[in-house]
Amino acid sequence: DxxxxxxxxxxxIDAYNFGRRLKTLKGLTPYEFICKRWTLEPDRFTIDPIHQMPGLNT
Incomplete structure (x- = not known):
């Protein structure tokens, strides 16, 4: 229906936008950019961004 x-x-559309590589992020997806920032500057994050990833176990 x-x-x-x-x-x-x-x-x-959410999955497409989530996986889309962006020029402003130097070819990374938003998720890849956040994970890269988290490994470089973990003190800026209160939780592990991997725990917030939408996927099959939601």
Missing amino acids: HAQLKKHLADF
Whole structure:
């Protein structure tokens, strides 16, 4: 139905944007950039960014 299609499209767009490589981040995905920053400057983060990754176990 329409609600399922709308939800599926929103999930697809979120996954596309999450995995998209950006020029402003020197070719990294937003997630890769955050993980790289976390390894360089762990004191700026209160938690491990890997724990916030959306995926199959949500």
